[in-house]
Amino acid sequence: MPFILVVGTTFAPPLRGYAPFARAADMAGRTLARHGFGLITGCPPGVDSAVAGAFVAECRRHVRQPEEAYRQLWLPHFRRGYWMPGGGFRAPPACVQRLASTAQWTERVIDEAAAGILVGGRGPSMDIARRFIDAGKPVLPIPFVGGASRAVFEEILRTWGDAPVPGLSRAQFLRLAVPWINDAGLLATLLKGTLARTQDIFISYRRSGGAYAAGHLQADLRDHFGDRRVFFDLQGIRPSADWQATIDAAIDACKVGVVVIGPEFMAHEADGRLRLHDPDDVVRRELRRLLDGGKAILPVLVGGARPLSVRELPEDLAALAAIQARPLANDGWAATMHALVEAIEVHLQPVTP
16 A cells, blocks of 8 residues: 655645645545555644645545555644644544654655655745755646645646656646545546556457557557556567566556457468467467456447457357457547546555445
């Protein structure tokens, strides 16, 4: 479970002018809890308190133990008065870790947090964000609330060529600028994209008749989910790597297999056999491993291909014929991709009790 540091503006409710920070912090906390992340905050009132309260409440709603998922790092001079009147979030005692100095606090969060989220804030919050970036860890500043998060957002964009956020494209990062309405937008998707260690989505296709569409498809999926979450053989196999072992590992790690079915998907071999009936056929091996691994399979039809028929499939792949395939053509591509992304998101959601 990756822990995420959230820092930002300090204030004591109901101080006027800080409602946007509190609302953004609340939505961020609930999103982190729903998607299985852990949370690290400080102890002052304001953003730290709002995100912690929302996170712990959402954990309990989903029968998660906040004592395992939340860490509140205390500093001695925050015990009375804080920076403004009022107290921070009263965390369960098991969540509280007391530290001796600001330097120790900073080093602890850099060691323990996989990424940082910045909601407003001033100089100290900006300093923490920069320390994270210097340590090679991703920072997602929320620019529409203003404060330090807007300045850090613009600074990251200015230096993108030399120091991009790992695993994200510039276009993905720019989506942080879209104001949140009822939830935290694509925050969870961006966090998963930058922190991914293995691919969640595997694209299976046949080079003849499906390569162009598969390439276009993977570009769109990477633009939404992040480069690290989508496996595509032309870009996912390193030079000198064992290609079959790499593909097998990617299938075992994934949660969803997107199968691109083009006009040549069921093409014949020279001896007249359907290629998918050849035990050594690469695509057959991929499909068999996806089925054996219990992966979610989403077939898409390109180039006018028709759905698979149980009569033409080998017996061990017959289950594919029962899976609804969706056409993916140039006219209506965007709408179909939107529906496909939504379907993939459903299979990538964490399982909650």
